[in-house]
Amino acid sequence: MKEFTYTIQDPQGMHARPAGKIAAIAQSYPGRVTLWKGEEGVDVKKLLPLIGTNLKQGDTVIIRVEGENEEQAASSMEAAFKENI
Template identity: 25%
Template sequence: MKQFDFVVQASVGIHARPAMQLVNLTRKFQSNIKLSYNGNSANAKNIVSVLMLRANQGAEVVFLINGPDEEEAYKQLQEFCETNL
């Protein structure tokens, strides 16, 4: 299992467009990918679940990645977060 923390930098938080981009990215992987914030957990492959986290600017979110391609998912998700969130 891989895990990393990320602080949302975008002034609007994780809103519709970056959330959909995130979901599209996570769906490319076989691994289970969860996103946690403020005691709540979301399936990172489900747009409604991600949006319901309501992660605003400054929110510290945790990605949990578990599965056969977790290493590649970990790398790509870190890159995505740094440039889009």
């Protein structure tokens, strides 16, 4: 398992456009990608639950990657978060 912590930078928080890009990248990996905010986790591969996290600028989340190619997947996911949100 690989994980990283990220603080939302986008003033608009999590909304459809960045969530769609992040979900698409997560879907390209066979393993599991989960976003944790506090005690609640959502599957990053599923767009609606990801949007439903209602993340705001300044919120800190943990992204966990498990399964095949987790090192590469974690690196790609971290880059996707930095580029999109």
